[in-house]
Amino acid sequence: MVQRHFILRVTTKLLMPFILLFALYVQFHGDFGPGGGFQAGVIFGAGFVLYALIYGVEAAEKVAPPGVIRVIMTLGLLLFVGVGYFGLFLGGAFLDYNVLAHDPVHGQHLGITLVELGVGITVAATMITIFLSFAGRNRT
Protein backbone atom coordinates (compact mmCIF):
# COMPACT_ATOMS: atom_id res chain seq x y z
CA MET A 1 0.00 0.00 0.00
CA VAL A 2 1.24 3.44 -0.87
CA GLN A 3 2.07 5.58 2.14
CA ARG A 4 -0.47 8.38 1.83
CA HIS A 5 -0.83 11.29 4.24
CA PHE A 6 2.69 11.10 5.54
CA ILE A 7 2.32 14.23 7.73
CA LEU A 8 -0.83 12.91 9.40
CA ARG A 9 0.78 9.53 10.10
CA VAL A 10 3.87 11.07 11.68
CA THR A 11 1.91 13.55 13.78
CA THR A 12 -0.50 10.88 14.96
CA LYS A 13 2.35 8.61 15.96
CA LEU A 14 3.96 11.51 17.80
CA LEU A 15 0.85 12.62 19.68
CA MET A 16 -0.76 9.26 20.44
CA PRO A 17 1.09 8.48 23.72
CA PHE A 18 0.40 12.00 25.00
CA ILE A 19 -3.30 11.73 24.19
CA LEU A 20 -3.55 8.48 26.16
CA LEU A 21 -1.42 9.93 28.98
CA PHE A 22 -3.67 12.99 29.13
CA ALA A 23 -6.70 10.72 29.33
CA LEU A 24 -5.15 8.95 32.33
CA TYR A 25 -4.30 12.34 33.89
CA VAL A 26 -7.91 13.47 33.53
CA GLN A 27 -9.02 10.13 34.97
CA PHE A 28 -6.92 10.13 38.11
CA HIS A 29 -6.72 13.87 38.65
CA GLY A 30 -10.50 14.06 38.65
CA ASP A 31 -10.56 13.93 42.46
CA PHE A 32 -8.62 17.19 42.72
CA GLY A 33 -9.48 19.15 39.60
CA PRO A 34 -11.71 19.19 36.56
CA GLY A 35 -12.08 15.78 35.00
CA GLY A 36 -13.47 12.40 35.83
CA GLY A 37 -14.28 9.06 34.37
CA PHE A 38 -16.56 10.08 31.51
CA GLN A 39 -14.25 12.76 30.12
CA ALA A 40 -11.21 10.52 30.45
CA GLY A 41 -13.01 7.69 28.69
CA VAL A 42 -14.00 9.98 25.84
CA ILE A 43 -10.41 11.21 25.40
CA PHE A 44 -9.07 7.66 25.55
CA GLY A 45 -11.64 6.49 23.00
CA ALA A 46 -10.94 9.50 20.78
CA GLY A 47 -7.27 8.50 20.70
CA PHE A 48 -8.24 5.12 19.29
CA VAL A 49 -10.67 6.75 16.85
CA LEU A 50 -7.86 8.98 15.58
CA TYR A 51 -5.62 5.93 15.19
CA ALA A 52 -8.32 4.09 13.25
CA LEU A 53 -8.93 7.13 11.01
CA ILE A 54 -5.26 7.48 10.07
CA TYR A 55 -4.01 3.89 10.01
CA GLY A 56 -7.20 2.10 9.01
CA VAL A 57 -9.77 -0.01 10.80
CA GLU A 58 -7.77 -3.23 10.42
CA ALA A 59 -4.77 -1.78 12.25
CA ALA A 60 -7.01 -0.43 15.00
CA GLU A 61 -8.70 -3.80 15.39
CA LYS A 62 -5.27 -5.37 15.74
CA VAL A 63 -4.57 -3.05 18.69
CA ALA A 64 -8.08 -3.30 20.13
CA PRO A 65 -9.73 -6.59 19.10
CA PRO A 66 -13.54 -6.21 19.25
CA GLY A 67 -14.02 -9.27 21.43
CA VAL A 68 -11.48 -8.09 24.01
CA ILE A 69 -12.95 -4.56 23.98
CA ARG A 70 -16.42 -5.95 24.66
CA VAL A 71 -15.10 -7.94 27.61
CA ILE A 72 -13.34 -4.82 28.96
CA MET A 73 -16.56 -2.83 28.50
CA THR A 74 -18.50 -5.24 30.67
CA LEU A 75 -15.66 -5.40 33.21
CA GLY A 76 -15.89 -1.63 33.69
CA LEU A 77 -19.61 -1.85 34.41
CA LEU A 78 -18.93 -4.82 36.69
CA LEU A 79 -16.38 -2.73 38.63
CA PHE A 80 -18.94 0.05 39.12
CA VAL A 81 -21.71 -2.26 40.26
CA GLY A 82 -19.25 -4.36 42.25
CA VAL A 83 -18.15 -1.36 44.31
CA GLY A 84 -21.80 -0.55 44.92
CA TYR A 85 -22.67 -4.06 46.12
CA PHE A 86 -19.42 -4.36 48.09
CA GLY A 87 -20.59 -1.43 50.22
CA LEU A 88 -23.91 -3.21 50.61
CA PHE A 89 -22.22 -6.39 51.84
CA LEU A 90 -20.09 -4.43 54.32
CA GLY A 91 -23.22 -3.13 55.98
CA GLY A 92 -23.76 0.22 54.25
CA ALA A 93 -26.13 1.30 51.50
CA PHE A 94 -25.67 0.72 47.76
CA LEU A 95 -22.64 2.78 46.60
CA ASP A 96 -21.90 3.68 50.22
CA TYR A 97 -18.20 4.57 50.21
CA ASN A 98 -17.84 5.25 53.92
CA VAL A 99 -17.64 1.57 54.87
CA LEU A 100 -15.03 0.62 52.24
CA ALA A 101 -12.00 1.52 54.39
CA HIS A 102 -11.27 1.82 58.08
CA ASP A 103 -12.29 5.48 58.17
CA PRO A 104 -14.86 7.33 56.04
CA VAL A 105 -12.43 9.75 54.33
CA HIS A 106 -10.25 6.95 52.95
CA GLY A 107 -13.37 5.01 52.07
CA GLN A 108 -14.76 7.94 50.07
CA HIS A 109 -11.44 8.35 48.27
CA LEU A 110 -11.12 4.68 47.39
CA GLY A 111 -14.76 4.36 46.37
CA ILE A 112 -14.88 7.38 44.09
CA THR A 113 -11.58 6.40 42.43
CA LEU A 114 -12.80 2.87 41.69
CA VAL A 115 -16.22 4.01 40.48
CA GLU A 116 -14.71 6.64 38.19
CA LEU A 117 -12.27 4.02 36.88
CA GLY A 118 -15.21 1.78 36.05
CA VAL A 119 -16.99 4.64 34.27
CA GLY A 120 -13.83 5.54 32.34
CA ILE A 121 -13.17 1.96 31.19
CA THR A 122 -16.78 1.50 30.09
CA VAL A 123 -17.00 4.80 28.23
CA ALA A 124 -13.68 4.29 26.41
CA ALA A 125 -14.55 0.73 25.40
CA THR A 126 -18.04 1.77 24.27
CA MET A 127 -16.66 4.64 22.16
CA ILE A 128 -14.15 2.30 20.49
CA THR A 129 -16.79 -0.36 19.88
CA ILE A 130 -19.31 2.09 18.38
CA PHE A 131 -16.72 3.64 16.08
CA LEU A 132 -15.20 0.35 14.94
CA SER A 133 -18.55 -1.29 14.28
CA PHE A 134 -19.75 1.68 12.21
CA ALA A 135 -16.42 2.11 10.38
CA GLY A 136 -16.15 -1.60 9.58
CA ARG A 137 -19.74 -1.90 8.34
CA ASN A 138 -18.99 -1.85 4.60
CA ARG A 139 -16.41 -4.59 4.68
CA THR A 140 -17.27 -8.01 3.26
Place this chain on the structure above:
Amino acid sequence: MQILLDIVSWVLLLAGSAFALIGAVGLIRFPDVYARMHASGITDTLGAGLILAGMMIQGGFTLVTAKLILILIFLLFTSPTSTYALANAAYSRGLQPLLGGPEPDPAALEAADPASAIPGQAESGSVGSVSGEDKSS
Protein backbone atom coordinates in the same frame (compact mmCIF):
# COMPACT_ATOMS: atom_id res chain seq x y z
CA MET B 1 7.98 45.26 38.98
CA GLN B 2 4.55 43.68 39.33
CA ILE B 3 2.98 46.61 37.46
CA LEU B 4 5.52 46.22 34.66
CA LEU B 5 4.74 42.50 34.34
CA ASP B 6 1.02 43.27 34.34
CA ILE B 7 1.45 45.86 31.59
CA VAL B 8 3.51 43.49 29.43
CA SER B 9 1.11 40.61 29.89
CA TRP B 10 -1.93 42.78 29.17
CA VAL B 11 -0.31 44.16 26.01
CA LEU B 12 0.36 40.58 24.89
CA LEU B 13 -3.18 39.45 25.76
CA LEU B 14 -4.80 42.37 23.94
CA ALA B 15 -2.57 41.94 20.90
CA GLY B 16 -3.40 38.24 20.80
CA SER B 17 -7.11 39.00 21.07
CA ALA B 18 -6.80 41.55 18.26
CA PHE B 19 -5.09 38.98 16.04
CA ALA B 20 -7.78 36.42 16.84
CA LEU B 21 -10.44 38.99 15.92
CA ILE B 22 -8.67 39.81 12.64
CA GLY B 23 -8.48 36.09 11.86
CA ALA B 24 -12.20 35.72 12.53
CA VAL B 25 -13.05 38.65 10.25
CA GLY B 26 -10.87 37.14 7.53
CA LEU B 27 -12.53 33.77 8.01
CA ILE B 28 -15.90 35.32 7.16
CA ARG B 29 -14.84 37.81 4.50
CA PHE B 30 -12.36 35.84 2.36
CA PRO B 31 -13.71 34.28 -0.83
CA ASP B 32 -12.67 30.60 -0.85
CA VAL B 33 -11.44 27.75 1.33
CA TYR B 34 -7.72 28.32 0.85
CA ALA B 35 -7.87 32.05 1.57
CA ARG B 36 -10.02 31.40 4.63
CA MET B 37 -7.53 28.85 5.92
CA HIS B 38 -4.83 31.46 5.41
CA ALA B 39 -6.83 33.90 7.54
CA SER B 40 -7.57 31.40 10.28
CA GLY B 41 -3.87 30.54 10.50
CA ILE B 42 -3.27 33.86 12.25
CA THR B 43 -5.54 32.87 15.14
CA ASP B 44 -3.65 29.61 15.60
CA THR B 45 -0.15 31.04 15.59
CA LEU B 46 -0.05 34.71 16.59
CA GLY B 47 -3.42 34.90 18.36
CA ALA B 48 -3.08 31.80 20.51
CA GLY B 49 0.68 32.28 20.90
CA LEU B 50 0.42 35.83 22.20
CA ILE B 51 -2.50 35.02 24.51
CA LEU B 52 -0.59 32.05 25.94
CA ALA B 53 2.54 34.20 26.37
CA GLY B 54 0.52 36.81 28.25
CA MET B 55 -0.96 34.14 30.52
CA MET B 56 2.53 32.67 31.12
CA ILE B 57 3.72 36.07 32.35
CA GLN B 58 0.73 36.22 34.67
CA GLY B 59 1.47 32.70 35.90
CA GLY B 60 5.16 33.20 36.71
CA PHE B 61 7.43 30.20 37.34
CA THR B 62 4.70 27.78 38.38
CA LEU B 63 3.06 24.57 37.26
CA VAL B 64 0.51 26.67 35.36
CA THR B 65 3.25 28.03 33.09
CA ALA B 66 4.55 24.53 32.42
CA LYS B 67 1.06 23.45 31.37
CA LEU B 68 0.72 26.54 29.15
CA ILE B 69 4.03 25.71 27.45
CA LEU B 70 2.74 22.18 26.81
CA ILE B 71 -0.47 23.63 25.31
CA LEU B 72 1.64 25.88 23.07
CA ILE B 73 3.74 22.93 21.88
CA PHE B 74 0.61 20.89 21.13
CA LEU B 75 -0.88 23.81 19.20
CA LEU B 76 2.31 24.18 17.18
CA PHE B 77 2.15 20.48 16.29
CA THR B 78 -1.55 20.04 15.66
CA SER B 79 -2.67 23.23 13.94
CA PRO B 80 -0.38 22.87 10.87
CA THR B 81 -1.41 19.22 10.68
CA SER B 82 -5.12 20.01 10.70
CA THR B 83 -4.60 22.79 8.15
CA TYR B 84 -2.73 20.34 5.95
CA ALA B 85 -5.50 17.76 6.26
CA LEU B 86 -8.16 20.35 5.37
CA ALA B 87 -6.26 21.73 2.38
CA ASN B 88 -5.39 18.24 1.20
CA ALA B 89 -9.00 17.13 1.40
CA ALA B 90 -10.22 20.23 -0.45
CA TYR B 91 -7.61 19.94 -3.19
CA SER B 92 -7.89 16.21 -3.72
CA ARG B 93 -11.65 16.57 -4.17
CA GLY B 94 -10.94 18.96 -7.05
CA LEU B 95 -11.44 22.39 -5.51
CA GLN B 96 -9.12 24.77 -7.37
CA PRO B 97 -7.88 27.94 -5.66
CA LEU B 98 -9.46 31.22 -6.79
CA LEU B 99 -6.82 33.07 -8.77
CA GLY B 100 -6.82 36.78 -9.42
CA GLY B 101 -5.22 36.73 -12.88
CA PRO B 102 -6.67 35.65 -16.21
CA GLU B 103 -8.24 32.19 -16.14
CA PRO B 104 -5.74 29.54 -17.35
CA ASP B 105 -6.88 27.18 -20.07
CA PRO B 106 -7.73 23.82 -18.42
CA ALA B 107 -6.56 21.88 -21.50
CA ALA B 108 -3.14 23.57 -21.41
CA LEU B 109 -2.84 22.88 -17.70
CA GLU B 110 -3.61 19.22 -18.24
CA ALA B 111 -1.07 18.98 -21.03
CA ALA B 112 1.62 20.61 -18.89
CA ASP B 113 1.03 18.37 -15.86
CA PRO B 114 -0.96 15.19 -16.50
CA ALA B 115 -0.76 14.26 -12.80
CA SER B 116 -2.99 17.20 -11.94
CA ALA B 117 -5.87 15.69 -13.85
CA ILE B 118 -8.10 14.86 -10.91
CA PRO B 119 -11.80 14.12 -10.65
CA GLY B 120 -13.96 17.18 -10.27
CA GLN B 121 -11.82 19.32 -12.57
CA ALA B 122 -14.79 20.16 -14.76
CA GLU B 123 -16.89 21.62 -11.93
CA SER B 124 -14.02 23.60 -10.46
CA GLY B 125 -13.22 24.95 -13.93
CA SER B 126 -16.75 26.27 -14.23
CA VAL B 127 -16.47 27.87 -10.76
CA GLY B 128 -13.26 29.57 -11.87
CA SER B 129 -14.82 30.89 -15.07
CA VAL B 130 -17.68 32.43 -13.09
CA SER B 131 -15.18 34.34 -10.98
CA GLY B 132 -13.41 35.43 -14.16
CA GLU B 133 -16.65 36.97 -15.45
CA ASP B 134 -17.07 38.80 -12.15
CA LYS B 135 -13.65 40.30 -12.56
CA SER B 136 -14.22 41.47 -16.14
CA SER B 137 -17.61 43.08 -15.46
